[in-house]
Amino acid sequence: MKTKKFEGKTEQEALEKVKNELGLSAIVLNIRKKQAKGFKGLFKKPTIVVTAAFDETESNKDKILEVAKQAAAESKTSPKPTLDVDIDEKYAALENQQNQQNQRSDFPDFLNIIKQDDEKERTIKLQNQTIAELENLVEKLKQDPSTQKPHLYENTSIRMFYDSLINQGVLPEIAKQVLENANALSDREKQDINLLVKIVYNKIIEILGEPRVLVGQETGAGYQGVKQVVIFMGPTGVGKTTTIAKLSSLLLINFHKQVGLITADTYRIAAVEQLRTYADIMGLNLNVIYSGDEIIANVDRLQETHDVILVDTAGRSHNNHENLMELKNMLEFVPSSNKFLVLSVNTREDDILNIIRTYDKITDFDLIFTKLDEAECLGTLLNICHITGKKISYVSFGQNVPEDIEKIQPDKIAKSLLGTGFDSAEWGDS
Numbered sequence: 216m217k218t219k220k221f222e223g224k225t226e227q228e229a230l231e232k233v234k235n236e237l238g239l240s241a242i243v244l245n246i247r248k249k250q251a252k253g254f255k256g257l258f259k260k261p262t263i264v265v266t267a268a269f270d271e272t273e274s275n276k277d278k279i280l281e282v283a284k285q286a287a288a289e290s291k292t293s294p295k296p297t298l299d300v301d302i303d304e305k306y307a308a309l310e311n312q313q314n315q316q317n318q319r320s321d322f323p324d325f326l327n328i329i330k331q332d333d334e335k336e337r338t339i340k341l342q343n344q345t346i347a348e349l350e351n352l353v354e355k356l357k358q359d360p361s362t363q364k365p366h367l368y369e370n371t372s373i374r375m376f377y378d379s380l381i382n383q384g385v386l387p388e389i390a391k392q393v394l395e396n397a398n399a400l401s402d403r404e405k406q407d408i409n410l411l412v413k414i415v416y417n418k419i420i421e422i423l424g425e426p427r428v429l430v431g432q433e434t435g436a437g438y439q440g441v442k443q444v445v446i447f448m449g450p451t452g453v454g455k456t457t458t459i460a461k462l463s464s465l466l467l468i469n470f471h472k473q474v475g476l477i478t479a480d481t482y483r484i485a486a487v488e489q490l491r492t493y494a495d496i497m498g499l500n501l502n503v504i505y506s507g508d509e510i511i512a513n514v515d516r517l518q519e520t521h522d523v524i525l526v527d528t529a530g531r532s533h534n535n536h537e538n539l540m541e542l543k544n545m546l547e548f549v550p551s552s553n554k555f556l557v558l559s560v561n562t563r564e565d566d567i568l569n570i571i572r573t574y575d576k577i578t579d580f581d582l583i584f585t586k587l588d589e590a591e592c593l594g595t596l597l598n599i600c601h602i603t604g605k606k607i608s609y610v611s612f613g614q615n616v617p618e619d620i621e622k623i624q625p626d627k628i629a630k631s632l633l634g635t636g637f638d639s640a641e642w643g644d645s
Contacts, residue, residue, distance in 0.1 A: 221265045222249065229265040241269040242468055268468055368394070370401035372411050379634035384564075384594025389601050393418050416629050422601050423625040426608040427553075427581055429466060429523060443523040444514055444549055447583075448542065448574060449557035451530030454585040454611065456486050458557055459525050460493035462609070464617035466523060467497055475517035475524040477502045477510065479545065490527060493616065507545030514549055526552075533573035543577040554580035555608065560590045564598060571603050581608045588612040588619075593631050 219237070223229035226246060233241055248261040368374045373394055380390040397414040400407075429445065447455045459476070466472040476494055478501060480486040487503060494501040502513045510526070517524050528545070531538045546552070556574050558567055574580065584596060587610050596607060613619030 218266055218268045221267065222262050223265075224260075224262060226263045226265070229263045233265055233267045237267055237269040241267045243267050243471065368398060368401075370398065370411075372408060373398050373401055376415050376633060380594065380632055382592070382634070383632045384592040384598070385632065386594075386598050389598055392601075393422070393597075415633065419597065419629040419632060420625045422597060423623065423628055424600065424606040426606060426623045428608055428622045429462060442518050442521075444518075444526065444552040445523065446526040446528060446546065446549070446552050446554045447557055448528050448554060448580065449530065450532060450562075450570060453530075453557050453559045453562075455530070455557045456480070456489050456527055457614065457616070458583060458585060458609070458611055458620065459527050460490065461611065461617045461620040463493065463499065463525055464497055465620065467499070468617065472522040473520060474499055475502070475521035476500070476527075477504060477513050477517070477524060478527040479504050479507070479510070480527050480529040486527070486529075507541065507548060510545055511548045533570045539573065539577060546578050554578055555583045556580045557583045557585060559586045560584045560593070560595060560610075561586055564595050567595065567599060568602065571599070571605060575603075581606050583607070583609045583611070585611045593628055596628055597632060 221229045221232040221236070223232060229246075230243070233243065243265060246263065246265050249264045250261045368377055376394055376397070377390055380393060381387065385393070394415060396418065397411045400414065401411060429443065447459055449455050463474045463476065466474050474497075476490065476499055478487055478490050480490075487501075491501050502517070504510055504513060514524055528542060529538075531542055533539070546554070556571065558570065562570075571582075582599070582605050584607060587593070599605065600607065607623045609620055610623050611620040
């Protein structure tokens, strides 16, 4: 991702330059006034400077599409083959949507409309693809002699699902509950394989639940409120600071949100410097607090100009009662904040449950799991959601900022648990 500045007499003129040179895939990072230098500059009108981020590959795609659009416009009077896409009508509709936005926000909002439509389309495509793959796998296994051995379940399809869930680390009692309704249906004389697949698949989606995500990313059960304060908690070494950096960059670049950063992790100098480095790269201010009562003044100040404030806290052992009470006292100063408990998927499942139960005594929260690229199986995610009733909002799977994080895709988890060959290399392909 590269950045470039464009200058114009008006904001609209500067944005037009961005669109014409970089295309619709460019992202507006900043809009500011620039006063001419020197004494004579006092008598001149300020110009508008727009800073935009762009990916060269995406920018080239936009230019190709623009050429295609112009070619279609020139050939309006010519007969079109029956298989041609009506490029004129498509782009006229998109331009009409863009022109309806107000001057300051038309460019970013127009991009968000496209991104939301693409995301919905990808989700539907992934669901249909996953179900189709599961149906094919069931059909193949029905011809496998090994599936005829004595088993907990008589039905071949249910056997395959149960074995796959167990191999992925799902607890036997939870696997049985996942398969309960499907198994009851399979006892009937006429079996609908497609229906069995959908019942099991949807049960996993139901347990994982709809993720609650940060402001700007809501497509379902989002957090309420325009202004948002989000506090990140968790043990040491799980990747809280890197997670905050990824989400800050994601909100800033992809969703055009003004992000404020606060760190209370002053126990580790390296943690403060790590977050400060990320903040400098992204052009964000980092506020450091040394006691819980300092948080309210910093939050009040940042809320005047920021959409979302992300707060890093020191790693707390769930066995250290004194440290947890310090955290609880700080949280009481911002009772309307949202909280994330950050955990590593590589932590022993019993330890994860103990950590969640301990933190649950001091506040409510949703979950973020890190290091999915290092996990051999993902059954722990389903177990944790089922046992605790907590929902996972985000998963991370590498060190790249901001690429290696995404809001949880229950479809991907279901695909992995049911044995269709999904692996960690596919994270981030949503």
